[in-house]
Amino acid sequence: MTKSNILQSGLTRRALLATGAATLATPMFSRRAFAAPTELTMLAWYGHAEPDIVAEFEAENNVKFVPKYYTGGDNMLGLISQSPVGTFDVILSDAEYVQALQQAGYVEELTASDYEIDDYYPEFQNFPGNWSDGKLFSLVTRFGFLGVAYNTDALTEAEASTYNVFWDEKLKGKVGHFDWHLPNLGQISQLNGNANPYDIDAAAWQAVKDKTMSLRPQIGGFFDYGGTFSSLNDGQMLAFAGIGDWITGVLEKNGAKVRSAIPEEGGLQWSECFSIGKGSAKAELAKKWIQYITSAKGQAKSAQMAAYPALIPNQKGWDVLNVENPAEAKRQGMTKDAGNVIEMIRAGRIKNRQWPVQQSLEEWNDFWSEYKGS
Numbered sequence: 001m002t003k004s005n006i007l008q009s010g011l012t013r014r015a016l017l018a019t020g021a022a023t024l025a026t027p028m029f030s031r032r033a034f035a036a037p038t039e040l041t042m043l044a045w046y047g048h049a050e051p052d053i054v055a056e057f058e059a060e061n062n063v064k065f066v067p068k069y070y071t072g073g074d075n076m077l078g079l080i081s082q083s084p085v086g087t088f089d090v091i092l093s094d095a096e097y098v099q100a101l102q103q104a105g106y107v108e109e110l111t112a113s114d115y116e117i118d119d120y121y122p123e124f125q126n127f128p129g130n131w132s133d134g135k136l137f138s139l140v141t142r143f144g145f146l147g148v149a150y151n152t153d154a155l156t157e158a159e160a161s162t163y164n165v166f167w168d169e170k171l172k173g174k175v176g177h178f179d180w181h182l183p184n185l186g187q188i189s190q191l192n193g194n195a196n197p198y199d200i201d202a203a204a205w206q207a208v209k210d211k212t213m214s215l216r217p218q219i220g221g222f223f224d225y226g227g228t229f230s231s232l233n234d235g236q237m238l239a240f241a242g243i244g245d246w247i248t249g250v251l252e253k254n255g256a257k258v259r260s261a262i263p264e265e266g267g268l269q270w271s272e273c274f275s276i277g278k279g280s281a282k283a284e285l286a287k288k289w290i291q292y293i294t295s296a297k298g299q300a301k302s303a304q305m306a307a308y309p310a311l312i313p314n315q316k317g318w319d320v321l322n323v324e325n326p327a328e329a330k331r332q333g334m335t336k337d338a339g340n341v342i343e344m345i346r347a348g349r350i351k352n353r354q355w356p357v358q359q360s361l362e363e364w365n366d367f368w369s370e371y372k373g374s
Helices: 001-027 027-034 051-061 075-080 095-102 163-167 181-191 202-218 225-233 245-251 283-293 296-303 313-323 325-334 340-346 361-371
Strands: 038-045 063-070 090-094 139-146 148-151 174-177 221-225 239-241 258-261 265-275 348-352
Touching: 001 063, 038 075, 038 148, 038 283, 051 063, 051 283, 051 296, 063 075, 075 095, 075 239, 090 095, 090 283, 095 265, 139 181, 139 283, 139 296, 148 163, 163 181, 163 202, 163 239, 174 181, 174 225, 181 202, 181 239, 181 265, 181 361, 202 221, 202 361, 221 225, 225 245, 245 325, 265 283, 283 296, 296 313, 296 325, 313 325
Parallel strands: 038 063, 038 090, 174 221, 174 239, 265 348
Antiparallel strands: 090 265, 139 265, 148 239, 148 258
């Protein structure tokens, strides 16, 4: 063997030995680099498991989300009830449905100390529905307001400052409904002056039904998520009941002449909460996800979700958003300026969307079906 071969052989052995030592020294890195990602199933509204929200978490934790998207709370409950226990690791639900999930045994109890709840605005630290008998079952992660959505070529902001605009003659056949009874009937109840739009007696409920029926000649259609987007975008509908910036914000950013206003009668608040699915075999990873999305960094991402924007309850998340995207923070009212969205809540202008108190959910749903068919 020549000197050159000996040197070459020695270097090769040393290189191999060094590589082997490095591999042995970092076994977890080596295994994680080649291991297939762990799948986490998520039941949620569209957008929550898309790359703009989950890509960073997936990369950091070698996880791949497998989403099952739904289009309304009733649909969500149906999907869970028809699925074996443990099917969904993470469940996103509207706040008014969390108690139903908890009572049906569909979600796990959470440990409050696992999460930075103190970073939340006080209004969201003991948020209705998240807690039951002092036990935590979900965490609110984002919210938004529902009011009057309108085409800015057809209506001024002043005209859109009352729900009465839906009866304007120039909007006949051009008013759309997001096809869900809770937000639409809640708005009519607010128009009727009910302090709690969902806690009304029989007489007030009849008045809500009568007022709603009087709107029927104005209605051009009842729309799902996609239909609401397209009918506002192309001007088929010039005003919309039952929605807010969660839809018009996306359209407005893409150049559509639409906007949402909180009318003088007040607005409604929708709120989305994350829970861990009952019987999840990956509860620790599910917990880690909720910790991530409720952190300041995760909250700033959530506020800017491509599918639909939202307000966030984490005060530190507001700080991150104002650094990353001050224009969006200002557009949504998440700044320290007077009149921001937290001040609107504190002023009593916003009421939580919820299930009816003095009537059954079925009674509201039955009336909505009657109204649509009239």
